[in-house]
Amino acid sequence: MTGYLIRRVLQSIVVLFLVTVIVFILLHLLPGGPARAILGTRATPAQIALFNKQNGYDLPWPAQYGVWINQLIRGNFGFSIKLNQSVASLIANRLPKTLVLTVLSTVIAVIVAVPLGVLQAARRNKPSDYVLTGASFIFYSTPTFFLGLLLIIWFAIGLGWFPPEAPQGSTFLQILEDPKGLVLPVATLTLVTVALFSRYARSSIMDNLVEDYVRTARAKGAGEGRVMFKHVLRNALIPIATLLGLSLPGIFSGTLITESVFNYPGMGLLFWNSTQDQDYPVLLGFTLIVGVATVVGSLLADIAYAVLDPRVRYVLT
Amino acid sequence: MTLSNYEAAQTEPANVPLTLESGKPVGLLRRGVEVFAENKLALAGVAVIVVFLLFCFIGPLFYHTDQIHTNLLNVTMRPGGAHPLGTDGSGYDQLGRLMVGGQTSLEVGIAAAVLATFFGTLWGAISGYLGGWIDAIMMRIVDGLLAIPALFLLLFLATIVTTSKTILIVVIALVSWLGTARLVRGESLSLRVREYVQAVKVMGGGGTRAVLRHIAPNAVGTIMVNATFQVADAILTVAALGYLGLSIPPPATDWGGMLSTGLQYAAVGYWWLIYPPGIAIVLVVVAFNFIGDAMRDAFEVRLQRR
Numbered sequence: 001m002t003g004y005l006i007r008r009v010l011q012s013i014v015v016l017f018l019v020t021v022i023v024f025i026l027l028h029l030l031p032g033g034p035a036r037a038i039l040g041t042r043a044t045p046a047q048i049a050l051f052n053k054q055n056g057y058d059l060p061w062p063a064q065y066g067v068w069i070n071q072l073i074r075g076n077f078g079f080s081i082k083l084n085q086s087v088a089s090l091i092a093n094r095l096p097k098t099l100v101l102t103v104l105s106t107v108i109a110v111i112v113a114v115p116l117g118v119l120q121a122a123r124r125n126k127p128s129d130y131v132l133t134g135a136s137f138i139f140y141s142t143p144t145f146f147l148g149l150l151l152i153i154w155f156a157i158g159l160g161w162f163p164p165e166a167p168q169g170s171t172f173l174q175i176l177e178d179p180k181g182l183v184l185p186v187a188t189l190t191l192v193t194v195a196l197f198s199r200y201a202r203s204s205i206m207d208n209l210v211e212d213y214v215r216t217a218r219a220k221g222a223g224e225g226r227v228m229f230k231h232v233l234r235n236a237l238i239p240i241a242t243l244l245g246l247s248l249p250g251i252f253s254g255t256l257i258t259e260s261v262f263n264y265p266g267m268g269l270l271f272w273n274s275t276q277d278q279d280y281p282v283l284l285g286f287t288l289i290v291g292v293a294t295v296v297g298s299l300l301a302d303i304a305y306a307v308l309d310p311r312v313r314y315v316l317t
Numbered sequence: 318m319t320l321s322n323y324e325a326a327q328t329e330p331a332n333v334p335l336t337l338e339s340g341k342p343v344g345l346l347r348r349g350v351e352v353f354a355e356n357k358l359a360l361a362g363v364a365v366i367v368v369f370l371l372f373c374f375i376g377p378l379f380y381h382t383d384q385i386h387t388n389l390l391n392v393t394m395r396p397g398g399a400h401p402l403g404t405d406g407s408g409y410d411q412l413g414r415l416m417v418g419g420q421t422s423l424e425v426g427i428a429a430a431v432l433a434t435f436f437g438t439l440w441g442a443i444s445g446y447l448g449g450w451i452d453a454i455m456m457r458i459v460d461g462l463l464a465i466p467a468l469f470l471l472l473f474l475a476t477i478v479t480t481s482k483t484i485l486i487v488v489i490a491l492v493s494w495l496g497t498a499r500l501v502r503g504e505s506l507s508l509r510v511r512e513y514v515q516a517v518k519v520m521g522g523g524g525t526r527a528v529l530r531h532i533a534p535n536a537v538g539t540i541m542v543n544a545t546f547q548v549a550d551a552i553l554t555v556a557a558l559g560y561l562g563l564s565i566p567p568p569a570t571d572w573g574g575m576l577s578t579g580l581q582y583a584a585v586g587y588w589w590l591i592y593p594p595g596i597a598i599v600l601v602v603v604a605f606n607f608i609g610d611a612m613r614d615a616f617e618v619r620l621q622r623r
Binding site: 011014015017019020022023026029030031126137138140141142143144145146149150152153157191248249250252253256257260272275278283286287290291292294295298312 | 353395457458461462463464465466467468469470472473475476477531551556557560561562563573576577580583584591595598599600603607
């Protein structure tokens with residue numbers, strides 16, 4: 001167990017290092033180099049030279065990377081000239097709002113998807129299974145922005161139940177003050193995620209239903225309900241932990257789209273606006289933060305997996 | 318967002334030989350045909366894709382519309398008369414635009430998926446076959462790239478380059494080969510120690526022969542299933558980029574771009590600008606997912622016995 005954890009943590013550190021290398025490469029892919037991209041097209045050669053000197057861009061590549069990483073560790077993610085704000089403060093302001101959206105929708109998705117998976121596995125190859133499978137395929141195959149807009153057209157414009165725009169508070173507490181505005185964005189993200197999770201839950205439960213311990217439980221006279229909820233579900237749910245870790249990048253991508261559909265003032269919307277403005281410090285800082293969040297998230301998911309499932313511990317050590 | 322990545326994460330290679338009850342091995346092709354014939358959803362999927370391919374690529378030969386010049390006298394006309402699906406905000410005939418847009422979506426989606434599958438297969442096969450620290454490094458690179466959400470990477474790349482069909486294909490392939498690489502690596506790791514591969518080595522066969530003649534053919538099923546899901550994902554990605562305004566420049570368009578312009582008219586209820594491209598995307602993506610699902614059943618006996 002400890003050996004596995006140590007190995008897994010070391011692996012994550014390597015991946016984190018690679019994430020920073022990838023972002024560092026992106027930084028140098030910028031048109032005209034980082035100085036030109038950050039100072040703009042009207043910067044004079046003298047300004048560019050000064051910028052390069054100040055930020056260490058005149059050093060050889062490995063040294064540049066060192067300078068850059070050193071800045072990152074001190075919390076200096078760069079400065080957005082276009083927004084006149086440091087990227088770190090932008091992240092501090094936007095990340096909690098995005099987390100409201102992602103955490104809410106992921107939690108709801110798990111709560112909805114697991115019973116659906118149970119139902120489908122219990123009634124496999126019966127009409128209700130087919131209907132739910134078909135529905136999850138359709139939701140999964142619908143572009144997130146199309147789904148969001150359909151919800152706006154039907155429930156905001158048509159029925160007028162919810163506002164078409166997300167709450168516009170400047171802090172994340174202000175966002176929570178307007179729960180009605182959160183309904184449609186959260187619903188959009190939830191529907192897409194439920195489609196994936198319920199399919200996964202279904203196949204995970206069905207994998208477990210053919211195991212020997214299920215036969216043992218039945219032989220002891222346990223009813224189908226008891227077999228499902230006391231025996232199978234506990235085993236089948238553990239892989240969901242890994243799935244959660246793995247879905248993080250997808251959820252972040254989905255959040256980006258959802259935020260731009262509902263004008264939700266989170267990281268995704270700012271990221272998209274920054275691509276329009278070519279505000280590279282913001283783009284790089286956010287890419288890095290999202291990458292780090294994903295690595296840490298998958299690590300936590302894997303640790304949870306190992307803690308929850310003794311068999312994993314046994315196999316891996 | 319990508320089903321293919323989940324596939325990569327959860328698939329354990331099936332260690333059961335492909336045999337029928339009589340014990341006689343059957344060809345992958347025959348088994349595939351059998352499963353498809355039984356699986357009505359997969360048949361429906363194939364039908365949908367054939368219809369859309371005909372509609373997008375053959376349709377314009379019979380239904381002539383001007384998709385180059387805007388016509389500001391004809392904007393947002395209701396369906397009917399000369400325009401069965403009305404016209405959009407620039408005066409383009411919506412039905413004709415659906416065909417042209419579909420060409421981009423399908424071409425880019427399929428080409429990106431093929432490119433991603435090819436590169437991912439190569440990367441995964443090499444990584445799995447070589448093993449050791451080369452494998453470790455190659456897979457950590459995949460992990461690092463997977464950690465950054467594809468859409469963030471795509472948007473970033475799209476700000477650096479001017480988009481064209483080719484660029485779109487390359488950029489989408491660049492962020493989608495990772496799942497395939499993981500999957501194929503897993504497959505080649507498990508195939509490498511199988512008896513028949515060992516036998517090749519004992520008989521003096523080289524590494525290239527083992528990979529090309531024995532490992533690759535046995536991984537084909539997995540790769541094809543993955544490729545099908547890749548197409549579905551790539552079409553969704555093209556649509557998402559189109560929505561975010563990063564598709565190819567006008568007058569060319571794709572279904573995502575059409576939706577994005579149509580959505581400006583959501584509040585005034587011009588449904589013909591929204592539903593046709595939206596439903597087209599959903600139908601095609603569902604169809605590819607159905608086919609992928611059926612193919613997985615065809616290739617994996619482990620799942621079939623249930």
